[in-house]
Structures are given as structure tokens and as C-alpha cells.
Amino acid sequence: MQVTGTVLTTRRVDAYHALTVVAPGIAERFRPGHFVSVAIGGPHTSMPTRRAFSVHDVKPDYGGTVELVFAVRGRGTAWLAERKARDTLDLVGPLGRPFPVPRDPCACVLVGGEYGSASLFALADTLQQRGCRVDFVLGAASADRVFGALRARRMGETTTLTTEDGSLGLRGRVTDVLPAVIADARADVVYACGPMAMLRGVTAVGVEFDIPVQVSVEESMACGYGVCMTCVIPVIGEDGVTRMVRSCVEGPVFRGERVRFEDIGTIPFDALGAPGGRAQEGGAHTRNVS
Amino acid sequence: MQVTGTVLTTRRVDAYHALTVVAPGIAERFRPGHFVSVAIGGPHTSMPTRRAFSVHDVKPDYGGTVELVFAVRGRGTAWLAERKARDTLDLVGPLGRPFPVPRDPCACVLVGGEYGSASLFALADTLQQRGCRVDFVLGAASADRVFGALRARRMGETTTLTTEDGSLGLRGRVTDVLPAVIADARADVVYACGPMAMLRGVTAVGVEFDIPVQVSVEESMACGYGVCMTCVIPVIGEDGVTRMVRSCVEGPVFRGERVRFEDIGTIPFDALGAPGGRAQEGGAHTRNVS
Amino acid sequence: MSVDMRTYLAHVELANPITTAAGCAASGAELSQFFDLARLGAVVTRSITMAPRAGRPTPRMAETPSGMLNAVGLQGPGVEVFLEGELPRLVERGARAVVSIAGGSVAEYTALARRLADAPGVAAIEVNLSCPNVEDLGRVFARDPAASAEVIASVRATMRYDVPVVAKLAPDVADIVAVARACIDGGADALAMINTPLGMSIDVDTMRPALAAGTGGLSGPAIRPLAVRCLWQVHAALPGVPIVGMGGVMTGRDALELILAGACAVSVGTALFHDPYACLRILRELEDLLKERGFERLADAVGLAHRPPGAGPRHRIDLEESSL
């Protein structure tokens, strides 16, 4: 649903900006892993595409608020960083397939890279309410870019931090410490949100331990609700066939083993409908429009 | 010069908006009849062209302020109407050829239509300082669109108001009352600012009385300082030749009799370089590029 | 009093002029979560190909000033799956379905027309001519009047006579009127314009093209002046031909601009990415604007900006083709 929300508070959190927006309809329907898309630049903007952000937190204040945490990257996030309390913001959401949560209590490791951690706390909450054990592994390039370390320490059974420059926690990457955390926690499942390279690494660790990994991916998006076909990644279906699937509606959360991380940014030759490939579904003709 | 000014105050004046902007450099150089151009929509705007506005008032506060008075017409003026105190505004100015003022004291009638009156008060001030008599004739479609009636009453020897619907002053147009005002004041010169049709009418009256009329015209402008060639109107030169001249640098103030009002929006067939016309200057070839 | 918003693509009546643009509403199912598709003049489907297509690699989109580039590459399920699922579901939902087709050769367009000829619920066929012709070194059909006409003639001959064939044209040609005329001579019942002109964007940080495919189609408000110009020229040259206008329509005012230039229906593409309700909002705004201007029927506004100018000298239109 589309909501014109009012900005309640803005704050800086190390390298990030956080915006809390009154958006009752979205807050109400929210489940961990959902994202929202934000219109940028006001009525006479030169930026016609929305920007996607995970929902960090929802609170019941003012009928329901959502909090976004973001890094300034390009023109849109720069604009967003200039919003002040009482400005209005046009949001669409909640969007996407949320994190699936286990029916029965189990041990979960939550892995966050950079601002990716932001979407893990609502998930941790839900998991703990269901009696799950939660352990955190959070990493980033440097200390100021590790998001939510304090909150993780408060919530998690254990919290392990890594930075590439060693300015906080262990020097290295989340995948360096993940095996030990999984082993110690006797984890049943891993949830991960962060850069693609990290998700790929976390998935590989999961495969090694033979436990499922739920990853939340980030691909360039124009619409966020399934109509533009710009956000696809190669994913292996139940039937073993690779398809280019929309990460906004079929994701952003996928089973890590199903995502062909190494082929992101390409059309794998064996994907359904790949140029020159066999057309596995339908199609008397196999001749492709170049 | 280009100035990033801070909005000091905003107010509504009947049908108009008034913005006072701190812009010392512009205020200092200002002479009555000058205009400024304003950048619209902020850094990520979809509106790349500036908007032109006469300067209504300059004050010495904060090193120098300029006040603009404007009507909301399209997207740009709608945006401008939303500016608040402390916002910044990118101004270029002062631009254009100001009103020429007589060396010796004389009797001047100042005629303003709609927001066109706004540029007359600074002029009246200058004229009065030089010992001139000033009479005002202000008109508009309706009472709420007559700008500056109070101030005119305070400053002018006489002030005559007209509205087309009769809601203020006399029902009719400025040109209906102008002859009487000129006669009563024994006017030596008329200054006029307002819609083209009004300027045309005022000029005709001036011609009748055989006194000069200085008109300030308004033509669609992209640059405001003479480089784009979009703001031209047909004006008869000293040599009797009609040329398409730029109203931003050669105007906006012209001698009314020189402006070919009835031909605005066309290229008069006898204008220098008109299609198919004789090329009066230069040119071995008279063949025009279509 | 409400405005009569009906419009016609040849003899096919649409309840109103607003449709989705080809390739901008996926299967239709996504939008139907937000509103009833039957409220649209029509749903134009993505361009259907014979075989399923995986499309182009990602990134497939980049934002540009007041526009966006896309290189989706006609990702879609292929005609068989379309006929089994997408099309019947659109029909069930009460939507008027205009089916867009895309091929790499005249034979492929013709084969698509043959597969669609008997399918129930095809209100019209829109032929996407912005495809590379594999038999002509990948030269895009829409850039060649003769190739466009050949495709249209073959599709027209194959489709059922009562299903209008709409030729969809691209603006990046030297003479849009020549292509339009060739399509009409080839048997097209209507035209649609404009498809996206080819554009490109380079990321100055990575110093590489922003799209994996390099170039992509430019859409959104940035191209509206090109759309208006193409509509104007083609409506002036072929005043009796129904034209579906599109290109940067975000509001009812934008839709009206295209209608005044000569469009009898208006498709909405990029605006849908910003606002799922864009079509209905635009329809409502358009109806209000027509009402304000005293129109009783949409049809009376079509091409109205072409009417001989009034008395005012402001309105002398000189139709020289140069931009300078």
C-alpha cells in the first residue's frame, strides 16, 4: 500500500542515517524481512524511480512507525539524508517475501553485513518470541559501518563482530568466524542480510554444515512490486531448472543454496530461456530474438 | 552576479506572494526596473530554466535584501510559493536595462497592471528624490489582483485604481482613465509595467499626448542575460529598421513607440533578416535558410 | 455530467483511453492486487515471444534525469505458457487484453500471430517492431519502413480480421511519418508510439556502462517531448489513423498533452513503477481536466492542438522540420 508518512525523527548512527516515519498501514502489516520503497525528490523531482530500504524497526507510536537505516550512496540517498522531522515521505510497502520463521524453537545464527544488520533485529525478536536461540555475527569494513552492535549484544546469546580493518571485533570477515559460531550454537539455521559476496560466503558455510541459509538479497530495482522485471537473479527452482526470478516479489529472501551467486550479473547458459539455450518450457520454436 | 540568498520573510499580499531574500550584492547594484532570475526546485530539480521576477523593493537590512512579488502561474512559481524563511534561493541579478530617469524634475505617471505595479515603487522613490511629481494608475482584473494600492496612495500625488469587474476603483482598464490623469498632472512622461496588451494601450495614449512612454515588457526567457535569444520582440531602431531584440539585455524597458506590439509573436516581414525579406545589413546572399 | 471517455482502436471500443504500456505490467496479476483491471481501457501485455526468454543480465536499469534506462530484454514465458496462463487470467479478471508480440524475423511474428489467431480474449495485437531482425544483421525493424511493413502485412494477413493490428513504432528514426505510413500501407489498423529510444549511461565511479547490456531503452518524462512531436507529425500526416500515445505520462495533464497532439488512447509505463495506482489516477485527472475545459466527449479533444489557429498572431505554426 502507498502511504504519505510524516518523518518523526532523524538521527545519525555512525556511518548511517536513520529515519522514523509514521506509516500505520505499513507498520501493521510488517513482518521481518519486508522492505519499503520511497519516492525521492518531491513533486518536481528529476528522479522518477523509488529507492528500496529494509524496515529496521516498527513501533506502535502514533498508530505505527517504521524506521529505515541507510547509507548515502547516490543522489537519492543524499536527498533522503536531508529530510527533517515533520517532512512527509511517500512510502510503498510492506514489500517482498519476509523471512520464513521456524515453527518450532531452534538455534538461529543471524549474520549481517554493513546496513544489512538493520533488518535482523525485528527477526531476532520474532525468533526469540518463538523460543529460538539467537546468535549474531555482524561485520563491516570498519567500526563505524557495523550497524547495531549494542543491540545485538543485548539480544543475542552471543555476538561476534568483525571488521576488515580490525577497528572493532575481529579483523576479517563474517565468514571467518561463522563456522565457530554455528558449531558453538549448534545452529539449525542461518539468516543473512548484506552484500552479495557475503551472502555467497555465508551460503557456502551453511552448505558445509548442511543447515539451511535464508539470504536477503539486494538487486537494482525500479518498481519493487513485480512489474518491471529489472531485479532478477538466477535461482534454481524445485524442479532443478534455473530461472531469472524477481528479487522484489519472489525475494528478497531466498534459500541461499538456490541462488546462483557466481552467475549474478549474467544469464547462465542453462537458465530457462537463455539465449541459444534450450527452451525447457513451451516453445515449438527455440529460435530466440537474439 | 550569482548569489545564494537566504529567505528572510514570506507573506501573502492578496493574490500574490512576496519573498524577501538577503542578497547584498544584488541590492547594492539595484536600480529601478532591474529584474532577477531565480533557480527553481533545488539541486535535483526537473526544471532547468530560471524564472524572471522584477525587484519590488530593496532594503539595507542584513547587508541588503530584495523583495519579489509574484503570482503562482505554473510549476516554478508554485514551488517558489512554498519557500519558507531560512530556505536558500539562488538568484542572478540585477539584470536588464533599468528605467531611464529624467535629469530634471518633471511630472511622471506610473501605470501598473497586475503584479507589474511591483516594480514601480522603487522608481517612484527615485523620481521623487529628483523632485518629480508622481501619479499612479494601477489596474487589474479584480480587487485582489491590484498590487500596491495603499503604498501608491501614500506616495502618489494622485492614485487612480481600475478593475475589470469593478470590485475596486473604477470599472474598466487603466487606459480608460489614463488620458484624464495625464491631462490633470500635465505629465511629461509615462512609465508602465504590466501585460503586453496594457503596454500597447498605454503607449497609444502616450503617442496621442505626444509624451514618451517607458514600458517594461515580459517575454518568455530562458537565460535572462542575453545568450539564449529566446526573449526577442520586434523593436524599431534609431535607423528605422525593425530588429528582433532581446528583451532581457536590450530591455525589459523600452521606449513604447519603438516596440511593435501588434507584431509580437511574429517576425514582421520587414524585420532585419525576416524570411524572404531583404537583408538590410551585410549579406551578398539574400537566400535565407528556409 | 461526466465525460464520455470511450475510445476506439479501429472498431474495438475501449471504455476509456488509459492502458498499461507493453512490458510495464508483467502478467497483470501484480497490478490486480491493487485494483480491478477491468477499470482500465485495456491491459497491454508484455511483448510475447515464441520461446521463453531469460532476458538480459543485470543491472537492467539505471536512472537518468527525469527518465530511466532499461534493458530487460523481453524476459517472458513464451507464447505457450502465456496462452495457458497469463492470457486466460487477464480475461477472467475482465480485462481488455491487447497482446504485444515480438519476434526476430517476419516468420516469427507470423508464427506468433498464428498462435494467437484463435485465442479467445485478444482485443487487439500490438506489434512491437523495436526488435533486431536476425535476417538483417540485427537491424531493428522499426528503423526500416519496408521491414516494418512486411511484418505488419504478414501479421495482418494471419490474424483474425476482427482483431485490430497495432504497429508500435520507435522514435529513433529519421522520418517517423515514413515508417508510420509504411505500416498503415502494410495493413495496420492503428499505431502505437513511442517505444523507448536507445540511450546509455556510464557510471563515472566504476567508469563502466551502468547497464550490463551497455545500451538500454529510455523512458519516462524526459522523452515526452519526443512522443508529443512524433504523435503530432503522424497525426498531421495520417489524421484518420487511431494512435495509442505513450512516453513519460505521469499525470492527467501529460495524458491530455498526448491526446491534444493526436492520441486517442494513452499507455502508461514508467509511472507504474512509481505508483501502482498510476493508471486510475491519470484517468481520473484526465476526466477532470476534460470536464474543466467543457468537453463532453474525449473524442473531441483528440488532435485538437492541430486545429487552425485562432485570430491571435501568437499561434502561427510553421512546420519546418529542423530543430534550430
Add this chain to the structure above:
Amino acid sequence: MSVDMRTYLAHVELANPITTAAGCAASGAELSQFFDLARLGAVVTRSITMAPRAGRPTPRMAETPSGMLNAVGLQGPGVEVFLEGELPRLVERGARAVVSIAGGSVAEYTALARRLADAPGVAAIEVNLSCPNVEDLGRVFARDPAASAEVIASVRATMRYDVPVVAKLAPDVADIVAVARACIDGGADALAMINTPLGMSIDVDTMRPALAAGTGGLSGPAIRPLAVRCLWQVHAALPGVPIVGMGGVMTGRDALELILAGACAVSVGTALFHDPYACLRILRELEDLLKERGFERLADAVGLAHRPPGAGPRHRIDLEESSL
């Protein structure tokens, strides 16, 4: 350490790559009130015609999303007055003058070249090919490779051998590479692109075209993706040819985008209307961006986005010509 910003139009050295765009700096005198014209790579003049021209009626401009339309119609004093006044004053001010010329026939372009051949201070001639050819029903030269080549060949034959001839191309053609190649084969020493594509805007309140001339040239950021695409295609096909890039450059980042696509110089048009200092600001920003990226010479950035991609699979460029 500062970046070596020198660039070359054929053998003519420019101190830096930033120039004014033709027709966007009037006589040069207006800008020289703001800064020293000698600080620009070059001043490109308005397009000079044989006879004085009054141009088109007003309104001559309309704003569009991230762009503007203009129909100035080459208003100017004619070549004689230009040679007596404008050109000598540019030279006095120390500006590098690239003289743009426009004609209605091959003979007229040739006559202009003849008048300019002996004029001192002509650093290069830019041939504006976006003019209607009166001998071909008003068809614009730039839309026809053969007509473009004919103009260029004749101007090249007439101009002094040491004055480079630059062919300025428009994007609204089916195949920009074909036109570019024809101009080079005709003897052009360099290319300039893009001129404004033809656009139009209708005022939905008056329900009439916004410009008195009906159509006009579209400029500004909206067209940058078209400019980048044209530069990319032409630089890929003719890598040795110097190209002056233009179209929607408002910042140093925009200029760098065009340079990475293949431009060795960049002209600034619409941005000048917004900011008289635009050229100098863009030059400074460009130099900073090059420095940040570790370039020692501007020349090393020209066309760099074409380099074979690194290892990353993100960067597979597939140069199919369709926009879908």
C-alpha cells in the same frame, strides 16, 4: 599535481576540453562580462548564416522535464557583420574561436566556408548539419548520410587545409554511425554530437503548441542518455576520430560521462542559461574528478568505458541495437 587537460581537435590544441555549445553563448560578449573567455578550451559561435536572420517567432522556448525546447531559428547577423565585429572581438579577447556555420544548400555552406577561409582567428569550423535542405524538400541534412557528406566534402575542399572541419550531427536518425562515417569519408576532421533532437510540447491550458514554431530542439539533462549512446556507438565504430560531446552537461560528472563514452572535448549549452559560470565550474569539477581517479592526463580518460571489462561478470557488454 594538476591534470594535463589539453586536448586536440585534429592537430589543433585546446588548453582544456570545455567549450560553449553553438548558439548558446550569443556573440561571446555577454559571457565575457563574467569571466575571461581565454580560460575556455574554445568558444563555439552561434551558427553563422550568409544573410542576417531574424529567426522564429516567440514564444521560442518551453521547459520540459529536465530539459527545454527551443526554436530560435538561427537568429544572427549574417557572415559579413560576424566577420567585421563578433569574430575579431573574440580573437581580441584571446578566445579560441570555433565558428559554426549553417546553410540551406551545399552552395551556401560552401560560400560560407569561402568567406571564412581567409578570416584570421578561426580555430576550426563546425558544420551544423541540422538545417533543412531547400533543394530536397526541406529534409534536414543531418538525417541523410549522403547529403551530409556532400556538405562536408565541399566545405573541406574550400577551407584552408590547416583549419579542421567538424561535422555536427543530430541524434534523430536511424543509424548515427552511418552518418558519422559518411562525414568522415567526406573529409571531416572531427565530429560534434549531439545537436538537439526534434521535440514538442503542448500547453494543456491554451490547448495549443507551447512554441510558436510548433516543434523545437530538445536540450538539457533529459537528452544526456541519447548523447552518451551516440558517442559510444560512434567512438566504437571510429575510435580514431576526435569527437566533441554535448547534450545535457550540467556538472563535471556529466562531462566525465561523455568523455568516458568517447568525447575528447565537451560543449556546454543549456547549463549556461542557468549559470553564466557553468563552463568554468564544470572544468574545475572535471579536473578534480580526474585527479581523484588518478589520471595524469585527460586524454587517458577518453573512451575509457570501452576498455575490455575486468574479471567481474557484471561487466559483459552486449551491443545489440534494440532498446528492449
